[in-house]
Every structure is written in structure tokens, then in C-alpha cells.
Amino acid sequence: MKFNTKTIHGGQENTDPAYGSVMPPIYQTSTYSQSTPGGHKGYEYSRSANPTRTALEKSLASLENGIYGLAFGSGLAAIDAVLKLFKPGDEIISTNDLYGGSYRLFTRIFDGLGIKFRFVGMQEAGNIEKHINENTRLIWVETPTNPMMNIIDIAEVSSIAKKHELLLAVDNTFATPYLQQALDLGADIIMHSATKYLGGHSDVVMGGLVVNDKELADKLYFIQNASGAICGPMDSFLVLRGIKTLHLRMQRHCENGAAVARYLGSHPKVDKVYWPGFEDHPNHQIAKKQMKDFGGMISFTTKEDSLDGARKILENLKIFTLAESLGGVESLAGHPATMTHASIPAEERKKTGIVDSLIRLSVGVEDEEDLINDLKQAIQ
Numbered sequence: 059m060k061f062n063t064k065t066i067h068g069g070q071e072n073t074d075p076a077y078g079s080v081m082p083p084i085y086q087t088s089t090y091s092q093s094t095p096g097g098h099k100g101y102e103y104s105r106s107a108n109p110t111r112t113a114l115e116k117s118l119a120s121l122e123n124g125i126y127g128l129a130f131g132s133g134l135a136a137i138d139a140v141l142k143l144f145k146p147g148d149e150i151i152s153t154n155d156l157y158g159g160s161y162r163l164f165t166r167i168f169d170g171l172g173i174k175f176r177f178v179g180m181q182e183a184g185n186i187e188k189h190i191n192e193n194t195r196l197i198w199v200e201t202p203t204n205p206m207m208n209i210i211d212i213a214e215v216s217s218i219a220k221k222h223e224l225l226l227a228v229d230n231t232f233a234t235p236y237l238q239q240a241l242d243l244g245a246d247i248i249m250h251s252a253t254k255y256l257g258g259h260s261d262v263v264m265g266g267l268v269v270n271d272k273e274l275a276d277k278l279y280f281i282q283n284a285s286g287a288i289c290g291p292m293d294s295f296l297v298l299r300g301i302k303t304l305h306l307r308m309q310r311h312c313e314n315g316a317a318v319a320r321y322l323g324s325h326p327k328v329d330k331v332y333w334p335g336f337e338d339h340p341n342h343q344i345a346k347k348q349m350k351d352f353g354g355m356i357s358f359t360t361k362e363d364s365l366d367g368a369r370k371i372l373e374n375l376k377i378f379t380l381a382e383s384l385g386g387v388e389s390l391a392g393h394p395a396t397m398t399h400a401s402i403p404a405e406e407r408k409k410t411g412i413v414d415s416l417i418r419l420s421v422g423v424e425d426e427e428d429l430i431n432d433l434k435q436a437i438q
């Protein structure tokens with residue numbers, strides 16, 4: 059099955075044995091009747107498993123060319139489950155330019171429980187090796203990075219991980235499996251904030267994991283059930299419904315993203331535009347190699363580099379909504395320094411380029427001309 063068919067049918071055989079409904083029913087139930095103690099039809103209690111969630115988990119696995127999918131109540135709950143694979147003394151090497159909430163979870167919760175994190179720039183994958191020691195267990199990669207749109211070579215990081223017998227996890231939220239198939243590139247764990255492109259309609263918060271290894275899947279399933287950070291059947295249904303148009307939406311996100319990036323790149327008041335589709339983007343060749351297209355996420359700065367200038371642009375936008383999050387059908391604009399990345403200390407922020415005038419756009423699927431005109435009037 060090709061990707062565009064998988065979004066609609068992947069893992070969805072026989073989801074309603076009772077009546078053959080085309081969409082899986084929303085099994086809004088916490089428990090399941092048993093004919094005799096232990097005599098059930100595969101479902102006992104909805105923390106452990108729920109048929110609507112199972113349908114979604116199979117879809118997620120299929121999209122990522124993986125075998126096992128697990129869905130959680132949020133992207134961070136999914137990351138939390140991955141981190142619970144480790145114990146005090148273990149070390150994790152993470153991308154230095156990453157989602158603010160992931161950074162907060164790493165440094166404010168798991169660091170206190172004895173897991174050590176090293177934040178490393180990974181555009182030169184060779185940088186990673188000098189941070190590896192006998193306690194290192196996992197490499198955590200986010201690519202494209204948020205909000206600087208750096209691209210990390212997953213295949214190259216994977217060969218380092220394999221050489222040192224480390225796990226490699228990739229946060230595939232920005233790229234989605236439409237653009238990037240990270241298990242095929244050598245990752246062991248794919249993580250998603252399904253809140254973003256997979257759900258695609260800004261109406262649900264959810265997370266997901268996909269793996270190929272049975273033993274790893276069993277451990278993660280144990281954590282999912284034992285810690286209990288699952289998502290409900292209604293949310294599972296909504297994300298399944300979103301996934302059915304993922305390929306169509308992503309195609310338009312990429313087209314509109316390219317048009318907006320080129321417009322901003324030619325604007326006299328705009329300073330830098332961060333979008334991996336530009337030939338002079340420092341990681342353009344890697345992006346071309348590992349991604350099908352360049353996505354709808356763009357960051358830019360203005361020549362008048364001030365918080366006030368950024369604030370004015372954001373307040374004047376009419377079609378772009380000033381809001382946290384990304385990946386929905388509607389275009390959003392955000393201010394990383396005061397919004398998504400406010401939990402990262404100012405010093406760390408500056409080091410990775412998150413200056414006060416940086417604006418991040420999640421380009422939606424509206425009309426391209428309307429989006430460009432909106433940016434034009436707001437920057438003016």
C-alpha cells in the first residue's frame with residue numbers, strides 16, 4: 059500500500075465486525091462484559107486498550123512503516139513514556155534546538171529523577187560522538203527543529219547510535235510521515251504530537267509513538283498501561299479522521315509554505331527567513347535527501363530587530379491567528395521568545411537564534427494570495 063492509500067486504509071481492516079461501519083465506532087466505554095472470569099473479546103478495561111484507540115494505533119504504525127503504535131493523551135505524555143524506559147544514572151543526548159515543552163520535561167522533571175541530559179547541536183552529526191559515554195542510552199532528535207528549522211541527518215545519527223548501541227528517537231511532529239519516514243532511516247522510536255498535523259484541525263491534544271521492535275513495544279505498552287496517560291475514544295476518532303486527509307493537507311501546506319517563504323525572502327523589511335527549501339539553507343541538501351518536500355513551517359526575523367516590531371506584526375495579522383500550536387488547516391503565527399519557548403532561559407534561547415524579533419508561522423491550507431497579502435499588510 060502506498061502512503062496516500064495508507065492514510066485512509068492503513069491498519070483499518072475489520073474495525074467494526076458488528077455492522078461493518080466504514081469509520082470505526084467511538085467505543086465510549088470504560089469496561090467490557092466478560093462471559094466468565096477472564097473470558098473477554100480482547101478488551102477488558104479502556105486504560106489497557108480500547109477498540110477506537112486500537113484502530114488509531116494501527117493507523118499510526120502503518121503511516122510510519124512501523125509495526126507497533128501507541129497513542130497517548132498528549133505529545134508530552136508520549137515523550138514521558140519514552141523517558142520512563144530509563145533509570146537514574148542514564149544519559150540522554152538531545153538536540154539543543156527543541157520544542158520548549160520537551161526541554162521543560164527533560165530538565166525540570168526527569169533531570170530531578172536522576173537522568174542526565176546533554177543538549178548538543180546536531181547539524182554536524184559528528185558533534186554527538188564526543189558526548190557519548192558508558193551511561194548514554196538514547197539520542198533524541200527533532201528535525202526540522204523548532205523554531206529554527208535546522209535539519210538533522212537522521213541516517214547519519216542512526217549510524218552513530220547503532221555503532222554505540224544506543225536507541226534513537228525522532229520527534230516527527232513537524233515533518234509528519236508524509237514528508238519523512240524516520241524508521242526507514244534507522245530510528246527506533248518515532249514520537250508525534252498528533253495535536254499538530256496528524257489531527258490537523260486544532261481540535262484535539264494527543265501524542266503517539268511508533269516502534270518496530272517487539273521488546274521495546276512491550277516495554278512502552280507496559281508504561282502506557284501502568285502510568286495511564288492514554289487518550290480517549292472520541293479523541294482517537296478525531297485523529298483517525300484527520301489522518302485520512304493528511305496527504306492532501308500536507309501537499310497544500312508545502313505549496314503555501316514555499317510561496318510564503320519566497321515572498322518573505324524578497325521582502326525589504328525582512329532579515330532572515332528560516333525554511334529548509336531555500337538552496338542557501340545550511341542543511342538544504344540533507345532536507346532534500348530525507349524529506350519529500352519542505353513543509354509549511356517557517357520562521358523569520360525583521361531588520362528592525364525588536365520585540366515591539368514583532369508584536370506589531372503579530373497584532374496586525376488578520377488571517378494568520380496569533381496562537382500557540384501548529385499544523386492545523388488554519389494559518390497560525392507565534393512568537394517563540396515569549397510563547398512556545400518562554401520556558402527556555404533567555405541565554406539558551408539566544409544561543410540557538412531565538413531572538414526577540416523571531417516570528418514563527420504555521421502556514422495553513424487557505425488561499426496562497428490571501429496569506430501573502432495578510433503578511434504584506436501586517437509587515438507594512
Ligand SMILES: *Cc1c(COP(=O)(O)O)cnc(C)c1O
Binds near residue numbers: 200204229252
Ligand atoms: C507540540 C509539540 C510537542 C508536544 O506535544 P503536545 O501534544 O502539545 O503535548 C512535542 N514536540 C513538538 C515538536 C511539538 O510541536
